[in-house]
Amino acid sequence: MNKNIYIIRHCEAIGQSSDSPLTERGFTQANELSDFLSNIKVKVDxxxxxxxLRAVQTIKPFAENKNMELEMDRRLTERILSSTFFPDWMDKLEATFKDMDLKYEGGQSSNEAMNRIVEVVNDIVASDSENTIIVAHGGVISLLLNHYDKKFGFEQWKGLSNPDVYQLRILQNNFDIKRLWND
Structure with missing residues (x-):
């Protein structure tokens, strides 16, 4: 079993709601991302x-170029930190990287959000697909990367770009994470 999972963070967007679209620059980035992925020279399954919306708009140029269907999976949605506004939300977020079970009102703990995106990866590993792209959001992606590399934490989350691309290679029970995107 040899699997390649290309983990993509969406391009630059206007806002954080589920229906926030890409910016004009984000649409340009989506086309650049499509070219980048095409140059990897693997057959994406x-x-x-x-x-x-911002995730769908990010991968749409590539999917259309390759004439591929998009599968939607709610487990790839962004992590909800809280239903309460925090003026110090960055400090609150950092605390959830230190205590993975810390949960604020109306939100998810890091472990809860991590578990749902890891389920997606486990489903991919159990499938026949060899090369899969998943498109998600910085918070939940950072937790997935943390699952495989405990050194990936809050500071690394802050270093993610829009877009960003990581490759997770899984060979039996061994895995390797490599950042492919250079912004």
């Missing part, structure tokens, strides 16, 4: 995306 599946594209699984968060149903949030």
């Amino acid at each position: 599946r594209i699984i995306s968060s149903p949030y």
